[in-house]
Amino acid sequence: MVAGSANNGDMKTAKKLYGRMVEKNSVAWVAMIAMYGKCGNVSEARMVCDEIQRADASCWAAMVTCYAQNGYAMEAIEMYKKMREDK
Numbered sequence: 074m075v076a077g078s079a080n081n082g083d084m085k086t087a088k089k090l091y092g093r094m095v096e097k098n099s100v101a102w103v104a105m106i107a108m109y110g111k112c113g114n115v116s117e118a119r120m121v122c123d124e125i126q127r128a129d130a131s132c133w134a135a136m137v138t139c140y141a142q143n144g145y146a147m148e149a150i151e152m153y154k155k156m157r158e159d160k
Contacts, residue, residue, distance in 0.1 A: 102125055118135075137149050
């Protein structure tokens with residue numbers, strides 16, 4: 074539901090559903106990071122990313138993409154390096 078709302082641009086519903094989730098997963102994290110990235114809200118995307126205790130490749134890629142799409146080239150590169158180190 075979170076991913077569907079986020080993909081449809083329904084930020085209000087996506088945020089509400091995400092906030093109510095007891096156990097979040099990579100599908101929800103990626104959906105929220107991508108949604109915030111598309112809206113140019115990099116700081117919110119980063120807050121979601123920082124919540125993740127054990128990110129998988131899709132979470133890392135979503136945040137790298139968010140940075141790159143919003144003109145944060147250096148942050149995208151640093152996030153990519155961090156992802157490589159975390160393997």
